[in-house]
Amino acid sequence: MKRKNRAEDFLELVERGRRGRLKLYIGFAAGVGKTYRMLEESHALKQRGVDVVLGFVETHGRAETAALIEGLEVVPREVFTYRDVAVEEMDLDAVLARKPQVAVVDELAHTNVPLCRNRKRYQDVEELLAAGINVIGAFNVQHLESLNDIIERATAVRVRETIPDSFLKNADQVVNLDLAVEDLHERLKAGKIYAPDKVTHALEGFFKQENLSSLRELALREVAESLDRATGTRSRTGEEPPQKGGGWGRVMVALSSNPPHAATLMRRGSRMAGRLNTDWFVVYVETPGEAPHLIDSEAQRHLLANIELAKELGAEVVRVKGREPVAALLDFARSHGVGHIIVGRSRQPWWKQLLGRAPDVRLLREGEGFDIHVVSFTAPQEERQP
Numbered sequence: 001m002k003r004k005n006r007a008e009d010f011l012e013l014v015e016r017g018r019r020g021r022l023k024l025y026i027g028f029a030a031g032v033g034k035t036y037r038m039l040e041e042s043h044a045l046k047q048r049g050v051d052v053v054l055g056f057v058e059t060h061g062r063a064e065t066a067a068l069i070e071g072l073e074v075v076p077r078e079v080f081t082y083r084d085v086a087v088e089e090m091d092l093d094a095v096l097a098r099k100p101q102v103a104v105v106d107e108l109a110h111t112n113v114p115l116c117r118n119r120k121r122y123q124d125v126e127e128l129l130a131a132g133i134n135v136i137g138a139f140n141v142q143h144l145e146s147l148n149d150i151i152e153r154a155t156a157v158r159v160r161e162t163i164p165d166s167f168l169k170n171a172d173q174v175v176n177l178d179l180a181v182e183d184l185h186e187r188l189k190a191g192k193i194y195a196p197d198k199v200t201h202a203l204e205g206f207f208k209q210e211n212l213s214s215l216r217e218l219a220l221r222e223v224a225e226s227l228d229r230a231t232g233t234r235s236r237t238g239e240e241p242p243q244k245g246g247g248w249g250r251v252m253v254a255l256s257s258n259p260p261h262a263a264t265l266m267r268r269g270s271r272m273a274g275r276l277n278t279d280w281f282v283v284y285v286e287t288p289g290e291a292p293h294l295i296d297s298e299a300q301r302h303l304l305a306n307i308e309l310a311k312e313l314g315a316e317v318v319r320v321k322g323r324e325p326v327a328a329l330l331d332f333a334r335s336h337g338v339g340h341i342i343v344g345r346s347r348q349p350w351w352k353q354l355l356g357r358a359p360d361v362r363l364l365r366e367g368e369g370f371d372i373h374v375v376s377f378t379a380p381q382e383e384r385q386p
Contacts, residue, residue: 020129023173024108025138026223028215029207031193032179034138035059038104039068041136045102046072055103055128055135056090056121062192073100080115087113092124095133102134109143109161122163139163141219145313146270148263154214157206164312165270168222176223181212225274249339251280253315254329254363255306261344261375262306268375269342270313276340282310283318283332285325326362333370342373 025034035057045052053073059066075098078091089112095103105128110121118124125135142151145162152158168174185207187193194202253269255262266282273280284303295303310317322328333341346358360374 018132020132020134021172022125022129022134022170023136023175024168024171025136025175025177026219027138027140027177027179028142028219029140029184029212030060031184031187032177034140034177035106036065036068037175037177038106038136038138039065039072042072042102042104043068050102051100052102052104053095053098053100055095055105057104057106060193061195064192075103080113082113082115089113089116090121090124092117092127095128096131099131099133102136103128105135105137108137108139108167109163111161120161120163122167126167140215141222142215144168144222145309146267146274147218147222149267150218151215154218155206155211157211164314165274166312166314169274169314174223176219178216178220181209181216184212185209250278250337251276251340251342252329252333252336252338253280253282253310254325254341254343254359255282255284255310256325262302263309265342265344265375266306266310266313266315268373269315272340272342272373273314280315281318281332281336281338282307282315283320283329285328286319286321287325288323326359326366329363330367330370333367338370340371340373341367342375345374345376 025037027034039054039057042052042054053075054069055075056077057069057074059069075091075094077088078094080087080089090105105121105125108120108122108125112118112121112124116124118127122137122139125137128135141147142155142157142159143161143163144165146165148159148162184193185203188199188202188207191199251269251273253265255265269280269282284307307317318332320328320332322331329341332338341363343360343363346360360372364372364374
């Protein structure tokens with residue numbers, strides 16, 4: 001069995017060797033210089049004889065950035081007519097046909113017009129990588145999916161366009177573009193980020209001092225954790241799973257068929273697994289009363305959406321059948337090297353909680369040897385729609 005796993009590991013390395021490399025620039029806000037730095041790097045690569053093209057670059061009208069495009073090959077954008085409006089997107093097929101050594105792609109969290117092959121621009125980049133094209137790309141930290149709830153709490157802004165954590169984790173190089181908040185404010189006031197008529201609104205909204213400070217801290221922490229993941233050790237296929245117990249082991253998120261805060265639980269699991277540099281699971285227990293032909297279409301839709309989000313966040317989604325959910329969850333955790341179990345606070349009646357029959361109470365009572373993390377939700381939140 002181990003020989004087979006080792007062969008699979010080698011095949012995976014061979015396949016990865018055919019893929020392009022991915023370098024990501026991360027910033028904490030517009031205007032920190034992501035696009036500018038990518039263009040500078042493009043000129044440096046060109047001078048060294050590297051075949052580099054601009055797949056999609058957005059200057060937002062910034063003269064200093066636009067000046068750097070001169071002298072670089074630009075792949076013309078594809079124009080789509082959607083709802084009687086002309087929309088420009090990256091011409092993915094043209095970049096694939098051109099097949100440069102390096103393609104520069106900006107604003108990776110962007111949602112493509114529905115007429116495009118892929119829903120998101122980062123998915124376009126995945127196609128380029130699969131074709132052996134190296135990519136330099138950029139996005140802001142607030143677009144990272146697992147940070148969605150944290151960003152909303154810190155800034156009171158719900159970010160709608162996101163990138164899955166798995167995309168960042170697969171990057172070969174991650175660069176944080178840091179800038180003092182005061183310096184960013186000076187750039188904003190000087191008209192180097194937005195047009196003058198938008199500056200006051202920006203300073204009173206997303207660009208408030210406390211918002212930018214929180215985002216800057218998150219960006220620094222995220223890049224540090226990316227470096228830890230890149231240099232840390234992870235169990236390989238065929239090796240024994242990590243030991244169970246506090247501080248060790250994999251992460252498991254316990255999910256019911258239609259929890260009201262599923263996305264928040266899964267983002268918490270993704271963050272914890274990233275910090276621990278370990279694998280994680282989203283486990284759904286299908287009881288006899290929750291067989292696919294018994295639950296209604298609305299519950300099925302939410303379940304499928306939650307499964308899709310879990311995969312985007314990098315989890316292994318597992319469905320186990322059992323008459324007793326808590327027992328099934330604990331059996332799975334014990335057999336798969338889980339050390340941390342994340343569960344939402346029960347919404348069952350107070351008397352069931354008092355009698356110890358609520359799932360979270362039972363997990364705390366029966367889950368000896370595990371770290372049980374019971375997530376409380378202070379207020380209803382709008383779940384992410386697929």
